[in-house]
Amino acid sequence: MVPPSVRSRRGGRMVTMKDVADRAGVSTSTVSRVLNGKERGRIKPDIAKEVRRQAKLLGYKPNPVARSLRTHSSRILGFVSDEISTTPFSGRIMLGAQDAARELGYILLAVNTGNDPELEEQEIDAIKRYGADGFLYAMMYNRPVTVPRSLDGVPAVLIDARDEDGVRPSISPDERRIGRDATERLLRAGCRRIMYVGADVPLVAQRGRLAGYREALESAGVGADGRLVVAVDEQDTTGEFLRAFEAMRPDGVFCFNDIRANLVYRAAAEHGLTVGRDLSVIGVDNQPFIAGILSPALSSIELPHYEMGYWGVRKLVSLIEDRDIDEGSLEHAPGTHTGDSAGSVAVGANDTQHVGVHAQLPSLKDEQALIGCVLVDKKSIVA
Amino acid sequence: MVPPSVRSRRGGRMVTMKDVADRAGVSTSTVSRVLNGKERGRIKPDIAKEVRRQAKLLGYKPNPVARSLRTHSSRILGFVSDEISTTPFSGRIMLGAQDAARELGYILLAVNTGNDPELEEQEIDAIKRYGADGFLYAMMYNRPVTVPRSLDGVPAVLIDARDEDGVRPSISPDERRIGRDATERLLRAGCRRIMYVGADVPLVAQRGRLAGYREALESAGVGADGRLVVAVDEQDTTGEFLRAFEAMRPDGVFCFNDIRANLVYRAAAEHGLTVGRDLSVIGVDNQPFIAGILSPALSSIELPHYEMGYWGVRKLVSLIEDRDIDEGSLEHAPGTHTGDSAGSVAVGANDTQHVGVHAQLPSLKDEQALIGCVLVDKKSIVA
DNA sequence: CTGAAAGCGCTTACAG
DNA sequence: CTGAAAGCGCTTACAG
Numbered sequence: 113m114v115p116p117s118v119r120s121r122r123g124g125r126m127v128t129m130k131d132v133a134d135r136a137g138v139s140t141s142t143v144s145r146v147l148n149g150k151e152r153g154r155i156k157p158d159i160a161k162e163v164r165r166q167a168k169l170l171g172y173k174p175n176p177v178a179r180s181l182r183t184h185s186s187r188i189l190g191f192v193s194d195e196i197s198t199t200p201f202s203g204r205i206m207l208g209a210q211d212a213a214r215e216l217g218y219i220l221l222a223v224n225t226g227n228d229p230e231l232e233e234q235e236i237d238a239i240k241r242y243g244a245d246g247f248l249y250a251m252m253y254n255r256p257v258t259v260p261r262s263l264d265g266v267p268a269v270l271i272d273a274r275d276e277d278g279v280r281p282s283i284s285p286d287e288r289r290i291g292r293d294a295t296e297r298l299l300r301a302g303c304r305r306i307m308y309v310g311a312d313v314p315l316v317a318q319r320g321r322l323a324g325y326r327e328a329l330e331s332a333g334v335g336a337d338g339r340l341v342v343a344v345d346e347q348d349t350t351g352e353f354l355r356a357f358e359a360m361r362p363d364g365v366f367c368f369n370d371i372r373a374n375l376v377y378r379a380a381a382e383h384g385l386t387v388g389r390d391l392s393v394i395g396v397d398n399q400p401f402i403a404g405i406l407s408p409a410l411s412s413i414e415l416p417h418y419e420m421g422y423w424g425v426r427k428l429v430s431l432i433e434d435r436d437i438d439e440g441s442l443e444h445a446p447g448t449h450t451g452d453s454a455g456s457v458a459v460g461a462n463d464t465q466h467v468g469v470h471a472q473l474p475s476l477k478d479e480q481a482l483i484g485c486v487l488v489d490k491k492s493i494v495a
Numbered sequence: 496m497v498p499p500s501v502r503s504r505r506g507g508r509m510v511t512m513k514d515v516a517d518r519a520g521v522s523t524s525t526v527s528r529v530l531n532g533k534e535r536g537r538i539k540p541d542i543a544k545e546v547r548r549q550a551k552l553l554g555y556k557p558n559p560v561a562r563s564l565r566t567h568s569s570r571i572l573g574f575v576s577d578e579i580s581t582t583p584f585s586g587r588i589m590l591g592a593q594d595a596a597r598e599l600g601y602i603l604l605a606v607n608t609g610n611d612p613e614l615e616e617q618e619i620d621a622i623k624r625y626g627a628d629g630f631l632y633a634m635m636y637n638r639p640v641t642v643p644r645s646l647d648g649v650p651a652v653l654i655d656a657r658d659e660d661g662v663r664p665s666i667s668p669d670e671r672r673i674g675r676d677a678t679e680r681l682l683r684a685g686c687r688r689i690m691y692v693g694a695d696v697p698l699v700a701q702r703g704r705l706a707g708y709r710e711a712l713e714s715a716g717v718g719a720d721g722r723l724v725v726a727v728d729e730q731d732t733t734g735e736f737l738r739a740f741e742a743m744r745p746d747g748v749f750c751f752n753d754i755r756a757n758l759v760y761r762a763a764a765e766h767g768l769t770v771g772r773d774l775s776v777i778g779v780d781n782q783p784f785i786a787g788i789l790s791p792a793l794s795s796i797e798l799p800h801y802e803m804g805y806w807g808v809r810k811l812v813s814l815i816e817d818r819d820i821d822e823g824s825l826e827h828a829p830g831t832h833t834g835d836s837a838g839s840v841a842v843g844a845n846d847t848q849h850v851g852v853h854a855q856l857p858s859l860k861d862e863q864a865l866i867g868c869v870l871v872d873k874k875s876i877v878a
Numbered sequence: 879c880t881g882a883a884a885g886c887g888c889t890t891a892c893a894g
Numbered sequence: 895c896t897g898a899a900a901g902c903g904c905t906t907a908c909a910g
Contacts, residue, residue, distance in 0.1 A: 126624070128887060139897045144889055154895060177569070177626050178887030181560050181902045188625075191605075200583030200784070210607055219621060222574075222605045224593055238602060241509070242571075243560050346787055374788045401583070401784050404729055405757045511903060522881045527905055537879060561903030564886045 127172045135166040143167070147174070186243035189213055189428060191222040192236060193250040200399065201417050202252050205271055208421030209248060216429050216437070218245075229260065236262040245432045248424050249273070254284045254316045267431040271424045272417075274316075274480060281427050283420050283474070286482035287317050290413050291324020293487055294366040294394045297411075299332050301392050301493050303364025306334070309353055309375065310343040311368045318343070318368060321396070325366055346371045354379055363391050370395035370402040373410055373492075392493040408491035416483045423473045423481065430476050437476060510555045518549040526550070530557070569626035572596055572811060574605040575619060576633040583782065584800050585635050588654055591804030592631055599812050599820070601628075612643065619645040628815045631807050632656070637667045637699045650814040654807045655800075657699075657863060664810050666803050666857070669865035670700050673796050674707020676870055677749040677777045680794075682715050684775050684876050686747025689717070692736055692758065693726040694751045701726070701751060704779070708749055729754045737762055746774050753778035753785040756793055756875075775876040791874035799866045806856045806864065813859050820859060 129147075133140045138159060145151055146163040166172075180186035191209060193202070206222065213220050221239050225232035236247070246267035249259060258276045259268060270282035291308075298306050308325045311318045322341065329336045340360055344353045353372075357379045367373040373395035380387050387393050388408040395402075398412035430437045474481040512530075516523045521542060528534050529546040549555075563569035574592060576585070589605065596603050604622050608615035619630070629650035632642060641659045642651060653665035674691075681689050691708045694701045705724065712719045723743055727736045736755075740762045750756040756778035763770050770776050771791040778785075781795035813820045857864040 126887095130887080140888080141890080141897055141899095142895090145896090148889080150890095156895065159895090173620075173624055175564075175887050176624055177560055177564050178902090179889075181558075181564055181886090181904085182888050182890085184902080186560070199586070203586045206605070207607055210605070214606075214618070219625065220605055222589070222593070222603055223597075224590055235597070237556075241556055241559055242602065371784065371787055399784055401754065401782055402788065404754055405785065405788055509903095513903080523904080524881055524883095524906080525879090528880090531905080533906095539879065542879090558903050561886090562905075564888090564902090565904050565906085567886080 126175065127170045128175065129172070131170055132163065132167045132172050135170065136163045138163060147172075180243045184243060185245055185432075187218045188221050188239075188242055188244045189218050189425065190236065190239035190244040190247040191220045191250065192232065192239070192247055193222075193224055193252065194227045195224065195252045199252050200401075201397065201415060202250070202272075204417035205250050205421035205424075208418035208423075209250075209271075209425045210421075212422045212425035212429075216425070218425070218429065220248075232260055233262045236260060240266070246428045248421075248428060249280075250421070250424070254287065256316070267428060269424045269428040269431070271420050278480075281431070281479045281481070283423050283427070283481040283483060284316075285415050285420075286484055287320025288324040288327070289482070290317075290396060290485050291321035291326075291366070292328045293324075293485070294321075294396075294413060295325045295328035296332070297394060297487060297489075297493065298364035298366060298392055299328065299334065301364065301495075303362075303392055303494075304334060305337075305340065305360060305362045306364040306366060307340045307342070307356065307360060307362035309365060309367045309372045310341065311372070312343040312345050317396075321366075321368060344372065344375070348372075348375050358383075365391065365393045367393065367395045370397045370399045370406075370410060370412055373412070374402065374406060377406055388491045388494060390494075394487070394493065398488050403490070406492075411488065411490045411492045413485050413487045416485055419473055419483055423476075423483065426473075427476050427481075509558065510553045511558065512555070514553055515546065515550045515555050518553065519546045521546060530555075563626045567626060568628055568815075570601045571622075571625055571627045572601050572603050572808065573619065573622035573627040573630040574603045574633065575615065575622070575630055576605075576607055576635065577610045578607065578635045583784075584780070584798060585633070585655075587800035588633050588804035588807075591801035591806075592633075592654075592808045593804075595805045595808035595812075599808070601808070601812065603631075615643055616645045619643060623649070629811045631804075631811060632663075633804070633807070637670065639699070650811060652807045652811040652814070654803050661863075664814070664862045664864070666806050666810070666861075666864040666866060667699075668798050668803075669867055670703025671707040671710070672865070673700075673779060673868050674704035674709075674749070675711045676707075676868070677704075677779070677796060678708045678711035679715075680777060680870060680872075680876065681747035681749060681775055682711065682717065684747065684878075686745075686775055686877075687717060688720075688723065688743060688745045689747040689749060690723045690739065690743060690745035691725070692748060692750045692755045693724065694755070695726045695728050704749075704751060727755065727758070731755075731758050741766075748774065748776045750776065750778045753780045753782045753789075753793060753795055756795070757785065757789060760789055760793075771875045771877060773877075777870070777876065781871050786873070789875075794871065794873045794875045796868050796870045799868055802856055802866055806859075806866065809856075810859050810864075 129140045129143050133143045142155060143163050146155055146160045147167060151160050176187055210220055221242060221244060223235040225235055247263055248271055249268055250271035251257060251273040254272050256276045257273045259280055268280055270280050272284050274282045274284060295306060308322060310322055326336055339356060342353050342356045348354060353375050365376045367376060373393050376393050377387055380391060385391055395410050395412040398414040403409055426437050474483055512523045512526050516526045525538060526546050529538055529543045530550060534543050559570055593603055604625060604627060606618040608618055630646055631654055632651055633654035634640060634656040637655050639659045640656045642663055651663055653663050655667050657665045657667060678689060691705060693705055709719055722739060725736050725739045731737060736758050748759045750759060756776050759776050760770055763774060768774055778793050778795040781797040786792055809820050857866055
């Protein structure tokens with residue numbers, strides 16, 4: 113005899129609340145109350161127990177479609193992003209979001225809008241029709257955005273972005289801290305002529321990382337020579353980086369990203385210098401493919417994409433359910449690890465490798481949350 | 496006065512079929528029939544017209560939740576993948592799937608399972624409870640899989656994979672053709688000692704590309720020297736590639752992927768050879784980050800991730816709705832372009848660049864569909 | 879050609 | 895403490 117729970121798995125008829133009620137000899141009202149935890153002093157304990165027993169026996173799972181129609185709460189979350197899934201990292205935002213969603217009993221309806229506002233509105237409307245309880249609005253790089261009007265009156269959390277109007281909760285990397293951590297690491301390695309190879313575009317990340325770089329130098333009492341700061345495109349087509357490199361002869365270089373770190377490797381090679389021995393380099397992104405090509409392996413700061421997605425969902429659900437979600441459970445998430453102090457950064461104090469060690473999540477109370485990043489130390493820093 | 500259609504966008508009450516019925520002075524039965532195209536000879540034309548007019552006026556959109564409860568068809572597609580969103584490419588599968596889904600009035604419920612069979616079953620069950628009409632089962636690299644039992648009896652299409660049991664439709668890149676196209680391109684560039692730098696893992700892609708390489712050499716009447724074929728890991732830790740390179744002095748190299756192409760660049764540099772002048776190199780993946788680092792820019796074959804997602808959804812919907820979906824509309828999809836013959840590959844006959852030109856989709860009649868790839872010609876092939 | 883009614887699987891105010 | 899009933903917004907067999 114095939115138990116109904118197995119039958120239900122095969123695309124056959126699903127077990128309904130009515131089935132449970134019949135088996136337990138009660139009405140569906142009672143089953144609903146028991147299974148939704150509304151029994152307190154309202155249902156006789158042994159009846160409640162029997163209902164739960166039968167529900168389990170039959171493998172009953174509530175039909176979210178029916179529930180949604182009745183309650184207007186679907187446990188569906190809309191995941192709207194501009195261009196996720198075209199960059200190598202951003203997929204991890206979604207991974208983190210999915211893990212958190214699963215833990216909390218939600219599921220993700222995902223759409224890309226490619227920055228087309230009209231399409232965006234259509235897609236958001238479509239997701240709303242499916243009864244989504246709230247939205248994640250994820251951007252592919254850190255920037256200020258104005259949330260589309262179609263999200264008015266709906267719970268929403270911004271990921272890798274900040275709300276221009278300052279009313280929506282958001283989470284983004286602590287860019288300034290990235291600059292500070294990288295620079296301090298280079299200082300600790302003994303560097304004194306530290307160069308910053310920035311981006312030639314006006315990004316939040318560019319401004320923040322540069323500011324962090326300056327802060328670190330100042331705190332250390334190391335003079336900040338303006339000529340050590342350049343802003344170049346990924347290929348350094350203007351040759352500005354190369355000229356500055358030759359003029360300044362840095363002993364340490366902090367790069368806006370891994371691609372720009374490649375420029376340093378090239379320049380070093382041309383001048384007979386060896387990265388990791390004659391000078392130290394730190395990048396940002398910790399791109400696996402670049403790591404696999406550069407030699408010696410590049411030390412790089414990893415952006416907390418997984419964590420942003422994870423935090424974003426937890427924050428969103430706390431908004432939707434108007435309750436506190438107990439914090440610190442990121443340790444259960446695959447491939448992640450919780451640090452020991454809120455917002456801390458697990459920069460290797462002893463130059464060990466930190467692959468797989470992730471930054472701690474900010475508190476869910478934060479509205480404009482910043483999240484720390486991890487420096488993955490490899491071979492590009494002079495020991 | 497705020498029109499109801501606007502009200503509905505603000506998280507207020509949605510316009511229902513009852514509203515339309517009232518305005519049009521008919522019953523909801525009639526509205527349903529008109530709006531679902533079941534009027535043929537059953538509804539007076541001017542009544543139908545008025546219903547449509549009012550529906551449009553009020554901005555009515557059917558409530559998919561209610562419809563789903565009644566009909567068990569939700570227009571939701573489950574997108575189950577092993578590790579998508581941790582690789583740079585695979586996100587594009589989802590993009591293609593989303594675009595096709597939108598065009599056909601479906602929406603994607605996405606989950607990652609990280610290759611955990613238990614989690615996979617749970618997630619599939621969860622998606623089923625939301626009433627999904629069918630599933631995409633997407634893998635992060637081309638391989639044979641056995642579809643999980645929880646998908647039994649449910650429409651499903653495999654992406655970047657092939658069904659071990661041979662019953663599920665699937666789509667994957669035409670690996671053999673990749674090998675043939677790359678090798679033929681090198682032959683056309685005048686190469687005669689063409690090396691294949693393969694992967695040291697037993698992948699479908701490895702076998703297929705190698706077979707294609709051999710086919711092309713044979714067709715061209717060029718002897719296939721076994722010593723020209725190596726299988727190495729990404730770093731060539733055994734030094735096997737380097738030894739073969741030195742022994743054989745190839746004038747052309749076809750690489751399993753871009754990362755392995757990097758080995759060629761290194762070896763060439765060590766021997767004072769210049770890629771694109773002294774020897775030609777072709778990779779696979781066309782990874783933007785590697786392209787940005789290697790110099791001269793690497794010519795590479797791009798895997799059709801977007802197209803696989805797009806085709807997969809169309810195939811799935813044709814299964815679900817048991818109808819033919821008219822083909823050839825990939826030209827409407829963003830960033831893609833339709834070639835001129837089915838399954839053809841837009842390899843540059845005249846060495847022009849083909850960025851943004853994508854391969855044509857296979858017919859939806861195919862069950863084990865293979866899809867052609869595009870060679871993006873840059874600077875690494877001797878002119 | 880059209881409408882009243884039943885029903886999809888839930889939740890919850892109401893009555894007892 | 896418990897159940898019958900109404901209702902969420904649709905679709906469709908049934909009756910006319």
